[in-house]
Amino acid sequence: MPIHDPGYRPWRGQSTSPGSRWLVVAHTGIQRAWRSSWLKRLLLLAWLPGASLGLLVFLYEQMQVQDDISARAIQGMVVNVLEVPESAREQFRDFGGVLARRELSPGEERHLFWSLLLLNLFRRSQPLILLQVVGLIAPPLISQDIRSRAFLLYFSRPLSPFQYILGKCSVVLFYSLLITLAPALLLFVAGVLLSPGFDVLAATWDLPLRILVAAAVITVPGTLLALTLSSLTTESRFAAAGWFAVWIFGWLLRATAGLFSAAGPDSLVWNLSLYHVTTDVAGRVLDPNFLAPGFGLQVVLLGVLCAVSLAVLYRRVCAPLQA
Amino acid sequence: MAALIELQGITRDYGNFRALSDITLSIHPGVTGLLGPNGAGKTTLIRILLGLAKVTRGSGHVLGIPLGDQLPRVRSLVGFMPEDDCYLHGISGIETLQMAGRLSGIPSLEALRRGHEILDFCGAGQERYRPVETYSTGMRQKLRFAMAIVHDPQLLILDEPTTGLDPQEREAMLNRIRILWRDFGKSVLLCTHILPDVQAVCERVVILARGTVRVTGSLDELCRTSEPSLSVTVGGFMEPFAAELGRRGLEVELRDERHLRVSGGAEESGQAVWESAVSTGSVIRGIEPARNSLEQIFLEAVGEVRRADT
Numbered sequence: 001m002p003i004h005d006p007g008y009r010p011w012r013g014q015s016t017s018p019g020s021r022w023l024v025v026a027h028t029g030i031q032r033a034w035r036s037s038w039l040k041r042l043l044l045l046a047w048l049p050g051a052s053l054g055l056l057v058f059l060y061e062q063m064q065v066q067d068d069i070s071a072r073a074i075q076g077m078v079v080n081v082l083e084v085p086e087s088a089r090e091q092f093r094d095f096g097g098v099l100a101r102r103e104l105s106p107g108e109e110r111h112l113f114w115s116l117l118l119l120n121l122f123r124r125s126q127p128l129i130l131l132q133v134v135g136l137i138a139p140p141l142i143s144q145d146i147r148s149r150a151f152l153l154y155f156s157r158p159l160s161p162f163q164y165i166l167g168k169c170s171v172v173l174f175y176s177l178l179i180t181l182a183p184a185l186l187l188f189v190a191g192v193l194l195s196p197g198f199d200v201l202a203a204t205w206d207l208p209l210r211i212l213v214a215a216a217v218i219t220v221p222g223t224l225l226a227l228t229l230s231s232l233t234t235e236s237r238f239a240a241a242g243w244f245a246v247w248i249f250g251w252l253l254r255a256t257a258g259l260f261s262a263a264g265p266d267s268l269v270w271n272l273s274l275y276h277v278t279t280d281v282a283g284r285v286l287d288p289n290f291l292a293p294g295f296g297l298q299v300v301l302l303g304v305l306c307a308v309s310l311a312v313l314y315r316r317v318c319a320p321l322q323a
Numbered sequence: 324m325a326a327l328i329e330l331q332g333i334t335r336d337y338g339n340f341r342a343l344s345d346i347t348l349s350i351h352p353g354v355t356g357l358l359g360p361n362g363a364g365k366t367t368l369i370r371i372l373l374g375l376a377k378v379t380r381g382s383g384h385v386l387g388i389p390l391g392d393q394l395p396r397v398r399s400l401v402g403f404m405p406e407d408d409c410y411l412h413g414i415s416g417i418e419t420l421q422m423a424g425r426l427s428g429i430p431s432l433e434a435l436r437r438g439h440e441i442l443d444f445c446g447a448g449q450e451r452y453r454p455v456e457t458y459s460t461g462m463r464q465k466l467r468f469a470m471a472i473v474h475d476p477q478l479l480i481l482d483e484p485t486t487g488l489d490p491q492e493r494e495a496m497l498n499r500i501r502i503l504w505r506d507f508g509k510s511v512l513l514c515t516h517i518l519p520d521v522q523a524v525c526e527r528v529v530i531l532a533r534g535t536v537r538v539t540g541s542l543d544e545l546c547r548t549s550e551p552s553l554s555v556t557v558g559g560f561m562e563p564f565a566a567e568l569g570r571r572g573l574e575v576e577l578r579d580e581r582h583l584r585v586s587g588g589a590e591e592s593g594q595a596v597w598e599s600a601v602s603t604g605s606v607i608r609g610i611e612p613a614r615n616s617l618e619q620i621f622l623e624a625v626g627e628v629r630r631a632d633t
Contacts, residue, residue: 015428
């Protein structure tokens with residue numbers, strides 16, 4: 001046989017598991033998205049808040065070791081720059097607040113402080129960056145496949161529509177979790193490593209689980225909605241416009257409802273802002289004392305959004321095959 | 324020889340429109356041409372074979388697997404080259420092929436190696452590293468063909484594989500199809516409008532029209548005339564020559580200025596042709612057993628449906 005034989009050769013290898021084919025869709029999508037320099041810039045930006053909160057964890061843990069006035073001042077300053085939820089304001093009402101007066105045990109205090117940091121990460125900085133990252137990567141994911149008729153490429157192979165959707169969702173979730181779950185978990189790990197001993201895990205064991213659930217609350221509904229919008233058009237710019245419109249109009253609706261105060265916080269109009277609904281529910285997950293009026297309604301709304309998005313998405317993905 | 328595809332009474336309706344009506348056919352190993360005018364139901368039939376569309380009525384098997392069952396297995400055994408341009412935006416040809424291989428179950432690195440191997444077989448050069456959306460029609464056609472064979476399927480369904488190719492590339496593509504069957508035993512269902520392609524590579528042919536099977540059989544048998552006849556190429560004095568043959572009791576059909584078909588007297592017709600040529604001073608430039616052309620078979624099959632419509 002020649003060294004380079006350009007003839008056809010049969011393939012007799014071991015096939016991969018049929019259940020893992022969605023990973024191919026996910027891997028290809030992640031690779032394609034990574035080629036965007038804007039995505040890299042946004043990811044870099046997304047990690048800055050986490051890094052700055054990491055610095056606060058460092059300062060806090062230093063304070064635990066050096067219990068002096070300056071450390072308390074730092075602690076008070078830290079508390080003042082963060083968004084303190086309504087429920088915790090009583091505890092943080094003055095300079096240094098409860099942390100300075102040592103009304104809580106060290107374990108409770110640490111849990112409270114770390115929760116506060118995570119709450120800020122999930123409610124203030126990350127959702128805004130997430131909005132942009134998803135707006136950048138999700139719109140072309142399905143719309144371009146429809147336009148370039150790539151469905152035939154996928155579905156003439158051993159891949160089901162469900163696996164296709166799972167693969168596409170994984171692309172968006174991968175980058176979404178990279179800017180929500182990953183910095184939050186790293187923050188927690190940094191806190192544990194900087195703390196005086198590993199016994200802090202006993203007081204804060206629930207935080208990683210809360211981080212997981214909160215990250216899911218922030219990312220999953222948005223992912224499904226963004227992919228649904230992408231599946232509704234062959235032009236990714238329309239899907240992107242729809243994505244940003246949903247967030248902006250929701251926000252404006254919430255602001256208008258707040259101005260006229262005709263509807264209460266547990267009314268439907270008040271809870272049509274995806275930004276507020278997801279961050280409120282995530283806040284409640286991270287801190288059970290976090291006051292989120294209309295929490296039940298918000299959970300139902302997110303559930304309905306996910307179910308409707310998934311149903312539309314499945315129908316749209318199957319539509320070209322039934323034509 | 325066991326049939327690769329066996330269909331019994333397949334009917335497919337889209338609302339009130341019947342795309343396929345009571346299709347019963349067997350496709351055996353080899354290269355089979357699937358012909359039919361636009362709207363004949365070829366694409367619907369292919370979709371049913373791949374499990375992309377369900378049947379309204381009827382049953383069948385593809386590679387021994389009942390229609391609609393074990394779809395992942397069927398799709399890993401069948402390679403499909405769609406007529407439509409389909410590609411993934413933003414990735415190169417080799418990446419597309421690697422992905423296609425991985426989707427069919429080839430491990431990642433192996434799929435990359437296999438992708439290069441197949442692109443070499445398809446005659447693709449350095450353009451494999453360019454994004455697919457920058458490809459010419461011919462290169463896209465090659466890539467689609469490569470995607471169909473990357474996982475080494477048993478059965479290939481090729482929808483218009485030579486459309487948009489220049490004569491040289493077209494011949495190369497047909498040659499690849501021949502090699503796949505002749506040297507590697509890959510059966511091919513070739514769906515095309517280009518009849519010379521079918522004549523060049525197919526052993527059998529299925530002609531669909533208005534959702535029904537009009538003609539099916541070996542190309543050799545179909546091209547054989549119903550009664551022995553001769554195709555004669557004549558140089559000069561065509562009319563007296565034809566008249567002389569008629570006087571000798573032979574049936575003469577003038578095809579054009581130089582060609583005619585002679586039938587009737589069976590074994591005697593050959594002798595009669597030569598004698599008539601001598602007596603009329605005509606020159607016989609060629610004489611061979613007459614065969615029906617595929618075009619003629621196709622037009623007759625489709626024409627029957629059109630006549631029935633009018």
